[in-house]
Amino acid sequence: xNDERMWGPAKIWxxxxxxxxxxxxxxxxxxxxxxxxxxxxxxxTGIVQFLWQEVFVTQSLLxxxxxxxxxxxxxFLMGSVAGxxxxxxxxxxxxxxxxxxPIFTALNAMPRIALAPLFIIWFGLGLGSKVAVGFSLTFxxxxxxxxxxxxxxxxxxxxxxxxxxxxxxxxxxxFVLPSAVPVIFNGLRLGLVxxxxxxxxxxxxxxxxxxxxxxxxxxxxxxxNGVFAIIFLLSMIGVAISWGMTSLENRLLRWR
Amino acid sequence: xxxxMQPAPAKSGAGTVTKPAPGSVIFDKVSVVFEQAxxxxxSDFTLHVAPGEFVSIxxxxxxxxxxxxxxxxxxxxxGAGRGTMLVNGKPPSTGTHDLAYMLARDAxxxxxxxxxxxxxxxxVRGVPAEKRRARALDxxxxxxxxxxxxxxxxxxxxxxxxxxxLARTFSLDAPILLMDEPFxxxxxxxxxxxxxxxxxxxxxxxxxVLFITHDLSEAVSMSDRVIVMxxxxxxxxxxxxxxxxxxxxxxxxxxxxxxxELYSQVWTKxxxxxxx
Numbered sequence: 001x002n003d004e005r006m007w008g009p010a011k012i013w014x015x016x017x018x019x020x021x022x023x024x025x026x027x028x029x030x031x032x033x034x035x036x037x038x039x040x041x042x043x044x045t046g047i048v049q050f051l052w053q054e055v056f057v058t059q060s061l062l063x064x065x066x067x068x069x070x071x072x073x074x075x076f077l078m079g080s081v082a083g084x085x086x087x088x089x090x091x092x093x094x095x096x097x098x099x100x101x102p103i104f105t106a107l108n109a110m111p112r113i114a115l116a117p118l119f120i121i122w123f124g125l126g127l128g129s130k131v132a133v134g135f136s137l138t139f140x141x142x143x144x145x146x147x148x149x150x151x152x153x154x155x156x157x158x159x160x161x162x163x164x165x166x167x168x169x170x171x172x173x174x175f176v177l178p179s180a181v182p183v184i185f186n187g188l189r190l191g192l193v194x195x196x197x198x199x200x201x202x203x204x205x206x207x208x209x210x211x212x213x214x215x216x217x218x219x220x221x222x223x224x225n226g227v228f229a230i231i232f233l234l235s236m237i238g239v240a241i242s243w244g245m246t247s248l249e250n251r252l253l254r255w256r
Numbered sequence: 257x258x259x260x261m262q263p264a265p266a267k268s269g270a271g272t273v274t275k276p277a278p279g280s281v282i283f284d285k286v287s288v289v290f291e292q293a294x295x296x297x298x299s300d301f302t303l304h305v306a307p308g309e310f311v312s313i314x315x316x317x318x319x320x321x322x323x324x325x326x327x328x329x330x331x332x333x334x335g336a337g338r339g340t341m342l343v344n345g346k347p348p349s350t351g352t353h354d355l356a357y358m359l360a361r362d363a364x365x366x367x368x369x370x371x372x373x374x375x376x377x378x379x380v381r382g383v384p385a386e387k388r389r390a391r392a393l394d395x396x397x398x399x400x401x402x403x404x405x406x407x408x409x410x411x412x413x414x415x416x417x418x419x420x421x422l423a424r425t426f427s428l429d430a431p432i433l434l435m436d437e438p439f440x441x442x443x444x445x446x447x448x449x450x451x452x453x454x455x456x457x458x459x460x461x462x463x464x465v466l467f468i469t470h471d472l473s474e475a476v477s478m479s480d481r482v483i484v485m486x487x488x489x490x491x492x493x494x495x496x497x498x499x500x501x502x503x504x505x506x507x508x509x510x511x512x513x514x515x516x517e518l519y520s521q522v523w524t525k526x527x528x529x530x531x532x
Contacts, residue, residue, distance in 0.1 A: 156363040165351025
């Protein structure tokens, strides 16, 4: 890392900004000159204008943002709580796992977005159907990581626990659970990203509101600047999610 | 000198299993057979460890040393251990409070601080929080880790981690300590330091120690008796009393003439056993 050929952080940031500036400048020029039809690629200044208008003036995107986030958070919370509980049940009761594991594997193999129309029939065009799709993704991811984490306990810890005379519940609370936390955390991080994916995907299919619904309306009317603006917002949300999870992890898992 | 078949020292009562004293460990004609693997790990092993005695078992890898400790700790599968095995006068049972087991690897919980790890054993055994904390703090001090109470294992060197494991082991009230090559992975200097730490802890309380090692100098410098085992199936080929005085300093012994004399005696026994 101390390679002298490696630039310092300030220089790297500068280079990054220069690259982005050149990229957006060229994009703007290509669109202006109609080298590629702006209907296909939009235009950076148009995208900024759209964002300004819809976020700060009419605030219609903010409302969509809140709806999508509410769906994502609900799907994530329900999916991860259920995933952790069922995962712990599997870890503590191998019989239960033997019975249900193949069934869950089959359920998990279904392309979840194909279930979205069914969820829309069941739960309507509001929050319910989006939460259902997000939940169906998050649950299995968190379940898998919880089982993996629970299985990954150090055999030396189990030997030590047995020689100490630990009860099954002590072994679980003092050894299995804490050693599973980092692996479960990886599942939670992925689960949150997939909750967002499920909610947005379900909104694109059919919904009354949300960023995904607005995205599909804009795309259907060839408002490319708007489509790019929402994609930009979504990627910002994704970045914020992984940054938030990382800082939470660093605080909770200081021992690593 | 005929040490090969010498029975246990007089204080443990040679050969009889009539009335075991508290803190004693008795193996009487013990064999361990793993039927699934069709393997006889130990055969006809008789050893009486008196209360407060520090006994080391040395022998080549795979001679069943660890298996003997596992038998005493109640960790063997049912039916594998045969013969009479008495720990503190009772047949072995998993998790008995009569003994504390220290493994070859430190087995520290990485999510607990040094203090949390030192307390762990007593915590599992239901010692009240204040009492076990005071005890753990005292022991961390004794093993030379004052100031590291709140450090996580990742920040500790291997030697320091093994010191924490020593504190965890000694924080238990068990009269018998089983130690399975606890210093095997340490470098020579750190090993000498930790051997002295172990001796000073043991000297205070005089608990029974059954110490497994393949390091002859470690066995001779710390023990009251050294048991030499043959290759598998392990049997006793020598039982050598170590007549060096107490308290000892392992580091000072390195230049001691009597120590080297005893060392070469045990070494001869070991060589004879291996060439048989």
